[in-house]
Amino acid sequence: MPEILHVPVNGIDTSRTVRESDGFLIGLSEERRKPNDLNVSLEPPNPLYFWQLRSSKHDQSYLSQHSYAVLYNVSAPQLSSITAGTEVLDFSPTISQFVKISSIQDYAAAGFVNAMTIGVNIYFTSITQNTPLIQFFDATGQLTINIRLQGIDLFADWVDSNGIWYNGILTKLKTAKWILVGFTFNMKWTNDDQVDLFFVDSKGTTAAEMAMGKGTFTLPAFDSIVIGGDGNTKFQGEMNCVQFYPHSIIGGTRSDSQKLCDQNAESPDYGDFSIDSFNLPILTTEELTTTEAVTTVEITTEAASTIAGITSEVSTDAATTDAAASKDAKTSNAATIAEITNGVAIMDTVTTAAASKDAAITDTAKTAAVNIDAVTTEVVRTMAVPEDSATTTLDLTPTSLSRA
Numbered sequence: 316m317p318e319i320l321h322v323p324v325n326g327i328d329t330s331r332t333v334r335e336s337d338g339f340l341i342g343l344s345e346e347r348r349k350p351n352d353l354n355v356s357l358e359p360p361n362p363l364y365f366w367q368l369r370s371s372k373h374d375q376s377y378l379s380q381h382s383y384a385v386l387y388n389v390s391a392p393q394l395s396s397i398t399a400g401t402e403v404l405d406f407s408p409t410i411s412q413f414v415k416i417s418s419i420q421d422y423a424a425a426g427f428v429n430a431m432t433i434g435v436n437i438y439f440t441s442i443t444q445n446t447p448l449i450q451f452f453d454a455t456g457q458l459t460i461n462i463r464l465q466g467i468d469l470f471a472d473w474v475d476s477n478g479i480w481y482n483g484i485l486t487k488l489k490t491a492k493w494i495l496v497g498f499t500f501n502m503k504w505t506n507d508d509q510v511d512l513f514f515v516d517s518k519g520t521t522a523a524e525m526a527m528g529k530g531t532f533t534l535p536a537f538d539s540i541v542i543g544g545d546g547n548t549k550f551q552g553e554m555n556c557v558q559f560y561p562h563s564i565i566g567g568t569r570s571d572s573q574k575l576c577d578q579n580a581e582s583p584d585y586g587d588f589s590i591d592s593f594n595l596p597i598l599t600t601e602e603l604t605t606t607e608a609v610t611t612v613e614i615t616t617e618a619a620s621t622i623a624g625i626t627s628e629v630s631t632d633a634a635t636t637d638a639a640a641s642k643d644a645k646t647s648n649a650a651t652i653a654e655i656t657n658g659v660a661i662m663d664t665v666t667t668a669a670a671s672k673d674a675a676i677t678d679t680a681k682t683a684a685v686n687i688d689a690v691t692t693e694v695v696r697t698m699a700v701p702e703d704s705a706t707t708t709l710d711l712t713p714t715s716l717s718r719a
Contacts, residue, residue, distance in 0.1 A: 351503040353430035356566030360575055362558040364419055364587050367576075368392050369402040369555070371583035374590045382418035382587040384557060389414065389543075391591060395553055397438055398493070401578050403553040406543055408444070413544040418587070419559055427476050427533040432560040434497035434515075435542055436576040439552030440490055442466050446543075446550045449498065454538040462498055462512075464488070464550070469496055471512050471525065476533045483525035485512035492516060495556070495573040501563035502533050511565070515573040522569075 350356065366372070366384040369392045374381060389412045392402040406412050433449055444464060451460035451473075460473040469485040488494060495515040502509065509532060510525035542557065543550040556576035564572065575581060 432499040436556035
Protein backbone atom coordinates (compact mmCIF):
# COMPACT_ATOMS: atom_id res chain seq x y z
CA MET A 316 0.00 0.00 0.00
CA PRO A 317 1.52 3.35 -1.00
CA GLU A 318 2.21 5.80 1.80
CA ILE A 319 -0.48 8.35 2.76
CA LEU A 320 1.00 11.84 2.81
CA HIS A 321 -0.17 14.61 5.11
CA VAL A 322 0.68 17.92 3.51
CA PRO A 323 1.21 21.08 5.62
CA VAL A 324 0.35 24.19 3.62
CA ASN A 325 1.20 27.71 4.83
CA GLY A 326 2.08 26.20 8.18
CA ILE A 327 -1.29 24.42 8.52
CA ASP A 328 -1.68 20.65 8.23
CA THR A 329 -4.66 20.30 5.93
CA SER A 330 -4.66 16.52 6.52
CA ARG A 331 -5.70 16.03 2.90
CA THR A 332 -4.22 12.91 1.39
CA VAL A 333 -3.09 11.82 -2.01
CA ARG A 334 -1.99 8.32 -2.91
CA GLU A 335 -0.79 7.45 -6.35
CA SER A 336 0.39 4.02 -7.47
CA ASP A 337 1.19 2.65 -10.89
CA GLY A 338 0.10 5.90 -12.46
CA PHE A 339 -3.41 6.11 -11.00
CA LEU A 340 -4.68 8.44 -8.31
CA ILE A 341 -6.41 6.75 -5.38
CA GLY A 342 -9.00 8.30 -3.09
CA LEU A 343 -9.82 11.35 -5.24
CA SER A 344 -13.35 12.05 -6.33
CA GLU A 345 -14.13 12.61 -10.02
CA GLU A 346 -15.19 16.12 -9.11
CA ARG A 347 -11.78 16.94 -7.69
CA ARG A 348 -9.67 15.84 -10.66
CA LYS A 349 -12.06 15.56 -13.55
CA PRO A 350 -10.39 15.90 -16.97
CA ASN A 351 -9.91 19.35 -18.50
CA ASP A 352 -8.14 20.77 -21.51
CA LEU A 353 -5.13 21.84 -19.40
CA ASN A 354 -4.41 18.35 -18.11
CA VAL A 355 -3.01 15.14 -19.63
CA SER A 356 -3.42 11.84 -17.80
CA LEU A 357 -3.68 8.97 -20.31
CA GLU A 358 -1.49 9.85 -23.30
CA PRO A 359 2.24 9.08 -23.48
CA PRO A 360 4.34 11.93 -22.03
CA ASN A 361 5.18 14.52 -24.66
CA PRO A 362 7.05 17.49 -23.14
CA LEU A 363 7.10 20.80 -24.97
CA TYR A 364 10.82 21.06 -24.16
CA PHE A 365 13.04 18.14 -23.29
CA TRP A 366 16.75 18.25 -22.50
CA GLN A 367 18.33 14.78 -22.32
CA LEU A 368 21.64 16.37 -21.29
CA ARG A 369 23.83 14.02 -23.27
CA SER A 370 26.83 14.65 -25.52
CA SER A 371 24.91 14.05 -28.76
CA LYS A 372 22.74 17.08 -27.93
CA HIS A 373 25.52 19.32 -26.61
CA ASP A 374 26.55 22.17 -28.95
CA GLN A 375 30.09 23.54 -29.14
CA SER A 376 28.92 26.76 -30.81
CA TYR A 377 25.75 28.84 -30.42
CA LEU A 378 22.85 28.40 -32.86
CA SER A 379 19.94 30.79 -32.37
CA GLN A 380 17.31 28.28 -33.50
CA HIS A 381 18.16 25.87 -30.66
CA SER A 382 16.52 25.88 -27.24
CA TYR A 383 19.35 25.65 -24.74
CA ALA A 384 19.96 24.45 -21.24
CA VAL A 385 23.05 26.52 -20.43
CA LEU A 386 25.72 24.92 -18.20
CA TYR A 387 27.52 27.18 -15.71
CA ASN A 388 30.69 25.65 -14.23
CA VAL A 389 29.27 22.21 -15.01
CA SER A 390 31.29 19.89 -17.21
CA ALA A 391 29.64 18.87 -20.45
CA PRO A 392 27.58 15.66 -20.27
CA GLN A 393 29.81 12.73 -19.35
CA LEU A 394 29.39 9.06 -18.51
CA SER A 395 27.84 8.45 -15.11
CA SER A 396 30.00 6.98 -12.36
CA ILE A 397 26.84 5.28 -11.07
CA THR A 398 24.81 4.05 -14.03
CA ALA A 399 26.67 2.36 -16.88
CA GLY A 400 25.99 3.71 -20.34
CA THR A 401 24.21 6.85 -19.10
CA GLU A 402 25.50 10.39 -19.62
CA VAL A 403 24.88 12.90 -16.86
CA LEU A 404 25.81 16.23 -15.36
CA ASP A 405 27.97 15.66 -12.29
CA PHE A 406 27.46 18.27 -9.54
CA SER A 407 30.17 18.84 -6.96
CA PRO A 408 29.61 20.52 -3.57
CA THR A 409 32.87 22.47 -3.87
CA ILE A 410 32.04 24.97 -6.64
CA SER A 411 29.07 27.03 -7.80
CA GLN A 412 27.33 25.00 -10.50
CA PHE A 413 23.90 25.39 -12.05
CA VAL A 414 21.93 24.98 -15.25
CA LYS A 415 19.91 27.90 -16.62
CA ILE A 416 17.07 27.71 -19.13
CA SER A 417 15.69 30.85 -20.76
CA SER A 418 14.42 29.26 -23.97
CA ILE A 419 10.79 28.95 -22.88
CA GLN A 420 10.08 32.55 -21.85
CA ASP A 421 7.62 33.04 -24.74
CA TYR A 422 5.43 30.25 -23.37
CA ALA A 423 3.96 32.64 -20.79
CA ALA A 424 3.69 35.66 -23.10
CA ALA A 425 0.10 36.25 -21.92
CA GLY A 426 1.50 37.45 -18.59
CA PHE A 427 0.43 34.46 -16.51
CA VAL A 428 0.63 30.66 -16.39
CA ASN A 429 -2.58 28.63 -16.38
CA ALA A 430 -0.94 25.18 -16.32
CA MET A 431 2.56 23.72 -16.42
CA THR A 432 4.82 20.89 -15.27
CA ILE A 433 8.58 20.83 -14.64
CA GLY A 434 10.50 17.62 -13.93
CA VAL A 435 14.21 16.85 -13.33
CA ASN A 436 15.81 13.40 -13.06
CA ILE A 437 18.30 13.21 -10.16
CA TYR A 438 20.45 10.72 -8.24
CA PHE A 439 21.78 11.63 -4.81
CA THR A 440 23.08 9.94 -1.68
CA SER A 441 23.85 12.87 0.65
CA ILE A 442 21.03 13.47 3.12
CA THR A 443 22.62 16.60 4.63
CA GLN A 444 22.26 18.91 1.64
CA ASN A 445 19.89 21.88 1.53
CA THR A 446 19.73 22.79 -2.12
CA PRO A 447 17.49 25.00 -4.29
CA LEU A 448 16.87 22.30 -6.85
CA ILE A 449 14.46 24.12 -9.24
CA GLN A 450 13.83 27.87 -9.27
CA PHE A 451 11.62 30.01 -11.54
CA PHE A 452 12.32 33.72 -12.04
CA ASP A 453 10.24 36.44 -13.70
CA ALA A 454 11.57 39.04 -16.17
CA THR A 455 12.68 41.32 -13.31
CA GLY A 456 14.70 38.55 -11.65
CA GLN A 457 12.19 37.96 -8.86
CA LEU A 458 11.84 34.41 -7.58
CA THR A 459 8.36 32.96 -8.23
CA ILE A 460 8.80 29.20 -7.59
CA ASN A 461 11.41 27.68 -5.29
CA ILE A 462 11.67 23.89 -5.03
CA ARG A 463 14.28 22.87 -2.48
CA LEU A 464 15.81 19.50 -1.64
CA GLN A 465 16.42 19.38 2.12
CA GLY A 466 17.70 16.05 3.35
CA ILE A 467 15.25 13.56 1.83
CA ASP A 468 12.31 15.99 1.70
CA LEU A 469 11.20 18.22 -1.16
CA PHE A 470 9.90 21.67 -0.15
CA ALA A 471 8.05 24.07 -2.44
CA ASP A 472 7.29 27.80 -2.14
CA TRP A 473 5.45 29.58 -4.93
CA VAL A 474 3.53 32.79 -5.55
CA ASP A 475 0.30 33.35 -7.49
CA SER A 476 -0.44 36.20 -9.87
CA ASN A 477 -1.92 38.23 -6.98
CA GLY A 478 1.32 38.08 -5.00
CA ILE A 479 0.11 35.51 -2.44
CA TRP A 480 2.69 32.92 -1.38
CA TYR A 481 2.05 29.23 -0.69
CA ASN A 482 4.17 26.31 0.46
CA GLY A 483 4.11 22.56 0.79
CA ILE A 484 6.28 19.49 1.30
CA LEU A 485 6.75 16.03 -0.19
CA THR A 486 8.51 13.73 2.27
CA LYS A 487 10.79 10.71 2.05
CA LEU A 488 12.35 10.92 -1.38
CA LYS A 489 14.31 7.87 -2.41
CA THR A 490 18.11 8.05 -2.18
CA ALA A 491 20.69 6.06 -4.13
CA LYS A 492 18.33 5.61 -7.07
CA TRP A 493 17.18 7.66 -10.03
CA ILE A 494 13.99 9.64 -9.37
CA LEU A 495 12.21 12.25 -11.48
CA VAL A 496 11.13 15.05 -9.12
CA GLY A 497 8.60 17.58 -10.32
CA PHE A 498 5.99 20.30 -9.79
CA THR A 499 2.69 20.43 -11.68
CA PHE A 500 -0.02 23.13 -11.67
CA ASN A 501 -3.51 23.45 -13.17
CA MET A 502 -5.71 26.52 -12.68
CA LYS A 503 -8.84 24.45 -13.41
CA TRP A 504 -8.29 22.21 -10.41
CA THR A 505 -10.47 24.57 -8.40
CA ASN A 506 -11.26 22.25 -5.50
CA ASP A 507 -8.25 23.45 -3.46
CA ASP A 508 -5.73 21.09 -5.08
CA GLN A 509 -4.10 23.15 -7.83
CA VAL A 510 -0.49 21.97 -7.27
CA ASP A 511 1.23 18.60 -6.93
CA LEU A 512 4.78 17.91 -5.82
CA PHE A 513 5.79 14.46 -7.03
CA PHE A 514 8.56 12.03 -7.67
CA VAL A 515 8.59 9.12 -10.09
CA ASP A 516 10.78 6.03 -9.87
CA SER A 517 10.71 2.55 -11.37
CA LYS A 518 7.90 1.54 -9.01
CA GLY A 519 5.50 4.36 -9.90
CA THR A 520 4.64 7.81 -8.58
CA THR A 521 4.40 9.39 -5.15
CA ALA A 522 2.68 12.76 -4.99
CA ALA A 523 1.48 15.37 -2.52
CA GLU A 524 -1.29 17.85 -3.25
CA MET A 525 -0.82 21.50 -2.41
CA ALA A 526 -3.76 23.75 -1.58
CA MET A 527 -4.28 27.30 -2.83
CA GLY A 528 -7.94 27.62 -1.84
CA LYS A 529 -11.16 26.94 -3.69
CA GLY A 530 -11.31 29.00 -6.84
CA THR A 531 -9.34 29.87 -9.94
CA PHE A 532 -5.74 30.99 -9.58
CA THR A 533 -2.91 31.60 -12.04
CA LEU A 534 0.86 31.80 -11.64
CA PRO A 535 2.94 34.78 -12.82
CA ALA A 536 4.79 34.59 -16.12
CA PHE A 537 8.37 33.36 -15.84
CA ASP A 538 11.47 34.28 -17.80
CA SER A 539 14.01 31.68 -16.73
CA ILE A 540 14.51 28.45 -14.79
CA VAL A 541 17.63 27.73 -12.72
CA ILE A 542 18.40 24.13 -11.73
CA GLY A 543 20.94 22.72 -9.29
CA GLY A 544 22.05 25.69 -7.19
CA ASP A 545 21.83 29.41 -6.46
CA GLY A 546 25.52 30.35 -6.25
CA ASN A 547 25.65 29.66 -2.51
CA THR A 548 24.35 26.13 -1.98
CA LYS A 549 24.78 23.38 -4.54
CA PHE A 550 23.18 20.10 -5.46
CA GLN A 551 25.38 17.10 -4.74
CA GLY A 552 24.82 14.23 -7.11
CA GLU A 553 24.10 13.47 -10.76
CA MET A 554 21.39 14.91 -12.98
CA ASN A 555 19.97 14.45 -16.47
CA CYS A 556 16.68 14.72 -18.30
CA VAL A 557 14.85 18.04 -17.76
CA GLN A 558 11.21 18.07 -18.96
CA PHE A 559 8.81 20.99 -19.35
CA TYR A 560 5.11 20.63 -20.22
CA PRO A 561 2.60 23.44 -20.94
CA HIS A 562 -0.05 21.49 -19.00
CA SER A 563 -0.42 19.45 -15.84
CA ILE A 564 0.32 15.72 -15.96
CA ILE A 565 -1.11 12.98 -13.74
CA GLY A 566 -1.98 9.30 -14.02
CA GLY A 567 -0.21 7.16 -16.60
CA THR A 568 1.32 10.21 -18.31
CA ARG A 569 3.14 11.19 -15.13
CA SER A 570 4.24 7.64 -14.27
CA ASP A 571 5.67 7.11 -17.75
CA SER A 572 7.54 10.44 -17.74
CA GLN A 573 10.70 8.96 -16.23
CA LYS A 574 10.89 6.42 -19.06
CA LEU A 575 11.92 9.31 -21.31
CA CYS A 576 15.10 9.53 -19.21
CA ASP A 577 16.25 6.05 -20.19
CA GLN A 578 19.05 6.86 -22.63
CA ASN A 579 19.29 3.22 -23.70
CA ALA A 580 15.72 3.44 -24.98
CA GLU A 581 15.54 7.03 -26.23
CA SER A 582 17.07 8.21 -29.51
CA PRO A 583 20.22 10.28 -28.92
CA ASP A 584 18.84 12.81 -31.43
CA TYR A 585 15.59 13.41 -29.54
CA GLY A 586 15.04 16.60 -27.60
CA ASP A 587 16.63 20.00 -27.10
CA PHE A 588 20.22 21.11 -26.71
CA SER A 589 22.68 22.06 -24.01
CA ILE A 590 25.66 24.41 -24.30
CA ASP A 591 28.47 25.65 -22.07
CA SER A 592 28.00 29.22 -20.88
CA PHE A 593 31.38 30.29 -22.33
CA ASN A 594 30.15 29.35 -25.83
CA LEU A 595 27.29 31.85 -25.73
CA PRO A 596 27.54 35.03 -27.84
CA ILE A 597 29.44 37.85 -26.14
CA LEU A 598 26.44 40.18 -26.13
CA THR A 599 23.68 38.19 -24.52
CA THR A 600 21.15 38.42 -21.73
CA GLU A 601 21.42 34.69 -21.05
CA GLU A 602 23.72 35.27 -18.07
CA LEU A 603 21.27 37.56 -16.37
CA THR A 604 19.70 36.14 -13.16
CA THR A 605 22.17 34.55 -10.98
CA THR A 606 25.57 36.13 -11.47
CA GLU A 607 26.18 38.39 -14.42
CA ALA A 608 24.35 41.01 -16.51
CA VAL A 609 24.89 42.90 -19.77
CA THR A 610 23.44 46.43 -19.99
CA THR A 611 22.38 48.05 -23.24
CA VAL A 612 22.34 51.88 -23.36
CA GLU A 613 19.61 53.37 -25.49
CA ILE A 614 20.02 57.02 -26.57
CA THR A 615 16.58 58.33 -27.35
CA THR A 616 15.51 61.48 -29.20
CA GLU A 617 15.14 63.25 -25.88
CA ALA A 618 18.61 62.16 -24.80
CA ALA A 619 20.07 63.28 -28.14
CA SER A 620 18.38 66.67 -27.70
CA THR A 621 19.92 66.91 -24.24
CA ILE A 622 23.37 66.18 -25.65
CA ALA A 623 22.85 68.83 -28.37
CA GLY A 624 21.77 71.37 -25.75
CA ILE A 625 24.78 70.68 -23.57
CA THR A 626 27.11 70.89 -26.57
CA SER A 627 25.56 74.19 -27.72
CA GLU A 628 25.82 75.67 -24.25
CA VAL A 629 29.45 74.63 -23.88
CA SER A 630 30.24 75.96 -27.38
CA THR A 631 28.60 79.32 -26.56
CA ASP A 632 30.55 79.58 -23.31
CA ALA A 633 33.75 78.74 -25.15
CA ALA A 634 33.04 81.33 -27.83
CA THR A 635 32.31 83.98 -25.18
CA THR A 636 35.54 83.13 -23.37
CA ASP A 637 37.53 83.34 -26.61
CA ALA A 638 35.93 86.67 -27.48
CA ALA A 639 36.73 88.11 -24.06
CA ALA A 640 40.32 86.90 -24.28
CA SER A 641 40.61 88.38 -27.78
CA LYS A 642 39.28 91.75 -26.59
CA ASP A 643 41.74 91.84 -23.69
CA ALA A 644 44.59 90.95 -26.02
CA LYS A 645 43.59 93.66 -28.51
CA THR A 646 43.44 96.29 -25.76
CA SER A 647 46.84 95.24 -24.43
CA ASN A 648 48.36 95.21 -27.92
CA ALA A 649 46.93 98.68 -28.70
CA ALA A 650 48.63 100.08 -25.62
CA THR A 651 51.89 98.42 -26.58
CA ILE A 652 51.71 99.75 -30.15
CA ALA A 653 51.17 103.24 -28.74
CA GLU A 654 54.36 102.83 -26.72
CA ILE A 655 56.27 101.72 -29.82
CA THR A 656 54.96 104.67 -31.86
CA ASN A 657 55.96 107.06 -29.11
CA GLY A 658 59.43 105.49 -28.90
CA VAL A 659 59.91 105.82 -32.66
CA ALA A 660 58.92 109.47 -32.47
CA ILE A 661 61.49 110.05 -29.74
CA MET A 662 64.13 108.32 -31.85
CA ASP A 663 63.31 110.56 -34.86
CA THR A 664 63.66 113.64 -32.69
CA VAL A 665 66.97 112.49 -31.33
CA THR A 666 68.26 111.65 -34.79
CA THR A 667 67.29 115.10 -36.10
CA ALA A 668 68.95 116.78 -33.14
CA ALA A 669 72.10 114.76 -33.67
CA ALA A 670 72.27 115.86 -37.28
CA SER A 671 72.02 119.58 -36.48
CA LYS A 672 74.05 119.65 -33.31
CA ASP A 673 77.48 118.51 -32.32
CA ALA A 674 78.62 115.05 -31.43
CA ALA A 675 77.75 115.59 -27.77
CA ILE A 676 74.18 114.81 -28.61
CA THR A 677 75.29 111.30 -29.66
CA ASP A 678 75.29 110.16 -26.01
CA THR A 679 71.70 111.33 -25.70
CA ALA A 680 70.79 109.35 -28.83
CA LYS A 681 72.48 106.28 -27.44
CA THR A 682 70.50 106.65 -24.26
CA ALA A 683 67.28 106.97 -26.24
CA ALA A 684 68.20 103.89 -28.28
CA VAL A 685 68.69 101.91 -25.10
CA ASN A 686 65.28 103.05 -23.93
CA ILE A 687 63.74 102.00 -27.24
CA ASP A 688 65.35 98.53 -26.97
CA ALA A 689 63.89 98.17 -23.51
CA VAL A 690 60.47 99.20 -24.75
CA THR A 691 60.70 96.79 -27.70
CA THR A 692 61.68 93.91 -25.41
CA GLU A 693 58.71 94.69 -23.18
CA VAL A 694 56.42 94.81 -26.21
CA VAL A 695 57.57 91.40 -27.40
CA ARG A 696 57.13 89.97 -23.88
CA THR A 697 53.68 91.56 -23.55
CA MET A 698 52.44 90.27 -26.91
CA ALA A 699 53.37 86.65 -26.09
CA VAL A 700 50.45 84.45 -25.01
CA PRO A 701 50.58 84.24 -21.21
CA GLU A 702 50.55 80.82 -19.62
CA ASP A 703 47.31 81.42 -17.77
CA SER A 704 45.44 82.12 -21.03
CA ALA A 705 46.47 78.85 -22.70
CA THR A 706 43.78 77.09 -24.73
CA THR A 707 41.62 74.80 -22.55
CA THR A 708 40.25 71.51 -23.92
CA LEU A 709 36.54 71.19 -23.07
CA ASP A 710 34.97 67.83 -22.27
CA LEU A 711 31.66 67.72 -24.15
CA THR A 712 30.68 64.28 -22.89
CA PRO A 713 27.63 64.47 -20.57
CA THR A 714 28.25 62.69 -17.27
CA SER A 715 24.88 60.90 -17.25
CA LEU A 716 21.81 60.43 -19.36
CA SER A 717 18.33 59.51 -18.20
CA ARG A 718 16.67 56.68 -20.14
CA ALA A 719 13.49 57.95 -21.84
